[in-house]
Amino acid sequence: MAKKLMKGSEAIAEAAVQAGCHLFFGYPITPQNEIPEYLSSRLPQVGGTFVQAESEVASINMLYGAAGTGERVMTSSSSPGISLMAEGISYIAGAELPVVLVNIMRAGPGLGGILPSQSDYFQTTKGLAHGDFRVLALAPWSIQEAADLIQDAFDLADYYRNPVMVVGDGLIGQMMEPVEFREDRRPIKELPPKTWASTGWKKDRPKAIINSLFLDPEELERHNFKLKAKYDEMEREEIRFAYYGPEEGELDVLIIAYGTVARVGLTALEELGEQGIRVGMIRPITLFPFPYEAIRNAADRAKHILVTELSTGQMIEDVHLALRDGRPLHFHCRLGGMLISPEEVIDKVHEILEGRSEEIRHG
């Protein structure tokens, strides 16, 4: 298929269709409305179904019902809407259903604003809802990568029978870039048949009960350990990250950033390189599982570490965890929908190298 100029939200929506998702349930919220709008007209063309739910609460529960039948399903929302879906996501994780969730993050807390943010990192990776569960989280930095990760997300969700969330800041939803959908794409995992799905019981298999209720504590404990084994496997098998910069030798500064903030970081890295400053950058692509080891290894050859985020400091806590040694970090953020510019990153690196940047310590 030839490259096509697409808006991020529409590329995400088309990628879902290409991945065989024929059911979408959602509720309007800015800045991701182009996803449901696109699918409302696209899905009927492929024999699929679009339902505009009465709320995010309803849409996540529709997703729960539809996923239980074994179909590929997706919903999308933005930060406050994801908060409303949280309860349902917990049930979906507990019932081990594969679903794909998209969060085009906007600035909070509360109603906040509608402009880009990364302030849902904690929500995505640590505290999405009640109970002991995780979602596999993928963070694209371009429209092409968003389209690719959406298709991977369906395979990963099916393989792990677990929600997979694709998180983008508002820029991923709104900007336009060329996108190509590969026609020869194969599943990235070996996917077993969905024998657990509720499709009507002819007594030729065990009765399908889609459920997260386990009143017997011993049974629930076994279920919890079963879920943990999946999260452990994700941590072994699914970590994705990218490294940019000098492959060998000491780094003056190592930048750690994800999503579109990493694109800004790459621009700064290239310009600083021309100034003779050795800068490397690690970009986590999976936020859970997080690339702790890669960051630790890269940090070993860096004099200074700079974390840049569109939040007051959320991913930086995982960077501290990665380094283990309480090593001080430098941090730069913009908030409220304001973006980080390459100049800000370049200035920050100069401040660090000149000893004018305040260090952040944890613990």
Next chain:
Amino acid sequence: MAEPVFIRPESLSDVSTHYCPGCTHGIFHRLVAEVLDELGLRERTVGVAPVGCSVLAYNYFDCDFHEAAHGRAPAVATGIKRARPDLIVFSYQGDGDLASIGMAEIVHCANRGEKVTVVFINNAIYGMTGGQMAPTTMPGQVATTCQMGRDVELAGYPIRMAELISTLKTPAFIARASGHTPLHAVNAKEMLRRAFRYQAEGRCFSMVELLSTCPTNWGMPPAEAMKWLEKNMLPYYPLGVFKTPDGGDRAPHPIQPDGRD
């Protein structure tokens, strides 16, 4: 050899339930199961259980099941039916589940005209959590969160769900029945049969509200509870068909004391 004339419906699992003695859930589980059997629907039926006393309904009905979050069964049913329109999908919900926390889901499911069947058990109280006031609790009725009786000045009047849903323009089958006498149970089964038949024919959304008792939380013996239902609930919650997909007839048609429509 004698022929058995009364057997367990195939759609009902051969297990003991956890329901209290005298609870009407047993009657209505059986009626739903008999209807599924008689219409030959069991093999393509998927049920949706609520949160409440019937939370374990998936163990009692012998068909595929989803356990929904509190109040969300109509949304879950929507998801199942939209994914697999060939399936017969029903939710089984209590009054706290459907008329309180799940009000948005039931109204919009009905308004979209989802081709699903909702079995709504109205026993005027929260059962599983221990007898708290429900949106359907009668004025003056004592509950653990209205210990002097429901005060309509503070809590408003009980919500009549069948009437409320039947005001929607979208075609639907909406009825209210009861299980407090064998005759009423026969009528309730007929309402359930019509509801599932409309779904099987792909006609419309259907909801049957079933007046039920809760001897444990009402604090009275089962037989007395049946009488209390008749005396206190029937006048406020009239039985009958409130809406059919064929036309605009929304008048309730209370069944006569002799059981005839």
